[in-house]
Amino acid sequence: MEKELIMNAFHDVYWGVPISIYFWLMGVSAGAHVISGFGWVFGLKKYKQVGLIATLWAILALLIVPLILIHDLGKPMRFFYLLLPFYWHNSAPMSWGTVLIMLYPCMMSIYAYFMYKNNERMAFIFGIGSILSAASTHWYTGVVIQLNPGRDLNHTAIASLLFLVGAFISGTGFLIVTFWIMNIFLNPLKKIRDSFQEGFIKRFIKACSIGEKVEDSLIVEMGQVMAIGIVVELILTLNEYLQMIYGTMEEQSNLYDVLLGAFRVPFLAYVFFAMLIPLFILYLSPIKRRPFGVAIAAGLVCIGIFGMRLWWVLGGLFQQSFY
Amino acid sequence: MSEAKWMSKRTYGLQSPPSLGVPGKKRYAMVIDLRRCIGCGACVVADDPPCVRNCPTQATYKHESGFILQRYNRCIGCKTCMVACPYNARHLLPAARTDHSQPTDVADKCDFCIHRVTRGLMPTCVTTCMGGAITFGDVNDSESEVSRMLDTHKTMTLRSDKGTRPQVYYIGLDGDIADVAASYADRSVQMREEFNIFKRNRLGAGNIIEGESETGPVGFPLQVIRNMINFVKDIVEKGYR
Ligand code: SF4
Ligand code: SF4
Numbered sequence: 001m002e003k004e005l006i007m008n009a010f011h012d013v014y015w016g017v018p019i020s021i022y023f024w025l026m027g028v029s030a031g032a033h034v035i036s037g038f039g040w041v042f043g044l045k046k047y048k049q050v051g052l053i054a055t056l057w058a059i060l061a062l063l064i065v066p067l068i069l070i071h072d073l074g075k076p077m078r079f080f081y082l083l084l085p086f087y088w089h090n091s092a093p094m095s096w097g098t099v100l101i102m103l104y105p106c107m108m109s110i111y112a113y114f115m116y117k118n119n120e121r122m123a124f125i126f127g128i129g130s131i132l133s134a135a136s137t138h139w140y141t142g143v144v145i146q147l148n149p150g151r152d153l154n155h156t157a158i159a160s161l162l163f164l165v166g167a168f169i170s171g172t173g174f175l176i177v178t179f180w181i182m183n184i185f186l187n188p189l190k191k192i193r194d195s196f197q198e199g200f201i202k203r204f205i206k207a208c209s210i211g212e213k214v215e216d217s218l219i220v221e222m223g224q225v226m227a228i229g230i231v232v233e234l235i236l237t238l239n240e241y242l243q244m245i246y247g248t249m250e251e252q253s254n255l256y257d258v259l260l261g262a263f264r265v266p267f268l269a270y271v272f273f274a275m276l277i278p279l280f281i282l283y284l285s286p287i288k289r290r291p292f293g294v295a296i297a298a299g300l301v302c303i304g305i306f307g308m309r310l311w312w313v314l315g316g317l318f319q320q321s322f323y
Numbered sequence: 324m325s326e327a328k329w330m331s332k333r334t335y336g337l338q339s340p341p342s343l344g345v346p347g348k349k350r351y352a353m354v355i356d357l358r359r360c361i362g363c364g365a366c367v368v369a370d371d372p373p374c375v376r377n378c379p380t381q382a383t384y385k386h387e388s389g390f391i392l393q394r395y396n397r398c399i400g401c402k403t404c405m406v407a408c409p410y411n412a413r414h415l416l417p418a419a420r421t422d423h424s425q426p427t428d429v430a431d432k433c434d435f436c437i438h439r440v441t442r443g444l445m446p447t448c449v450t451t452c453m454g455g456a457i458t459f460g461d462v463n464d465s466e467s468e469v470s471r472m473l474d475t476h477k478t479m480t481l482r483s484d485k486g487t488r489p490q491v492y493y494i495g496l497d498g499d500i501a502d503v504a505a506s507y508a509d510r511s512v513q514m515r516e517e518f519n520i521f522k523r524n525r526l527g528a529g530n531i532i533e534g535e536s537e538t539g540p541v542g543f544p545l546q547v548i549r550n551m552i553n554f555v556k557d558i559v560e561k562g563y564r
């Protein structure tokens with residue numbers, strides 16, 4: 001009998017590319033923010049110099065997020081319903097996520113302000129708060145898609161962990177690339193800095209260390225930190241793969257989709273660009289101690305993690321579009 | 324603890340506890356006899372619906388007689404319920420409608436025709452089914468025809484492993500058809516083509532077309548870019564409703 005008997009309606013992939021981009025931006029933001037916390041919260045002196053600029057990148061990445069999310073709604077002008085008391089729904093992950101997404105930039109801005117003022121104590125206190133909110137906001141992005149029993153690919157307890165580790169490495173990678181580019185354009189940046197009169201803007205640029213060289217040793221060290229994250233990501237992915245391949249029929253066919261079907265391209269990009277090639281560059285290649293090599297690995301990680309967001313979100317929803 | 328009680332403890336979200344088998348409560352259900360079915364669409368109304376618990380604005384809720392209902396004025400069109408529903412039983416209403424008083428761009432679903440059932444009529448699908456394959460009624464009432472059908476026939480539900488306690492029962496359902504994975508893997512060339520045409524005709528973001536070459540190393544990124552262009556174009560089309 002033809003299978004179309006009860007499956008003759010086709011469906012869209014409801015959460016599509018824009019939501020993948022949101023997950024990626026959120027991850028980059030959270031990851032960059034954690035790096036900024038290395039200096040001001042965890043007390044690693046070396047990282048202090050880049051603290052403010054890392055947080056600024058994090059805020060910038062986060063500014064795009066609400067635009068994407070709100071425009072993706074069917075009724076964008078109703079977005080504030082999410083926060084109205086009589087509309088609030090305790091059991092919906094998205095209700096809690098909305099609060100987190102609003103809390104995170106606020107905490108981050110206060111933290112950035114105290115870094116700018118060089119107030120170590122307050123920066124420490126708000127640093128802890130904002131790192132916690134960064135982690136939980138990104139954890140939520142994993143959770144919101146994980147709590148759907150119908151989506152076999154995403155319905156796994158390690159989803160949020162995969163998201164967090166992915167966020168950390170892509171955020172670190174993003175910063176490495178920006179620092180490397182800033183080092184290349186050091187002289188023009190210096191000129192821009194010196195062209196300003198003494199005042200708020202100049203003080204701000206100085207606090208961000210724009211026009212100062214980011215030490216090569218720092219970039220290489222960040223590369224090493226990123227490499228540890230990549231190893232964890234690799235283990236988690238392997239774990240997920242094992243669960244899928246020993247899983248139910250639905251999990252297996254989802255896996256087929258990702259490994260060989262419609263999503264093989266982003267999946268392979270993820271495995272090679274986000275994990276295998278960077279690991280090779282960072283541990284085995286002759287350029288592993290050169291900022292140039294680290295920056296290449298970091299750029300690949302950013303692309304690869306975007307691939308992961310794509311196959312993770314689209315792949316989970318795609319299969320059922322036939323059902 | 325009886326199963327019904329345990330279920331009501333486990334239930335979360337803006338919903339009445341599952342009423343299947345609870346004395347004094349109604350639980351409307353449907354039995355579809357596939358021996359008579361000629362193959363039109365199908366819907367499932369869960370007794371423990373994931374769409375209700377995941378909706379952030381309480382736009383969708385469960386009535387104590389088992390109807391899962393939608394409040395259009397609350398819905399923001401976030402599509403969480405569509406992602407949560409294991410049956411793809413939900414859809415977003417179109418942006419342009421011939422009748423301008425009808426809601427647009429919000430989620431909708433089958434509501435077991437509550438407007439008819441509460442007036443003593445049968446749901447429209449029951450009355451229009453040419454083969455007379457669908458039976459509708461209160462399963463908690465042992466005298467009703469659905470109860471009799473359920474007692475006397477071997478029935479099956481779709482994807483009951485998803486913890487939804489579906490209330491649309493099938494007679495003569497072939498496991499091979501019901502299984503989403505099998506149906507996906509064995510789909511015919513014709514169905515594949517139809518699917519791709521459907522996708523090509525859509526403007527929505529996120530429709531990846533699975534053809535032979537379109538998901539390759541060039542095709543896939545192009546599709547992603549196309550999706551984003553559509554997403555941005557949509558800013559004008561939505562006109563900020
Ligand atoms: S689309 Fe509407 S009904 Fe569905 S989860 Fe969002 S607000 Fe609720
Ligand atoms: S079948 Fe889907 S839309 Fe219907 S009640 Fe269950 S989860 Fe909700």
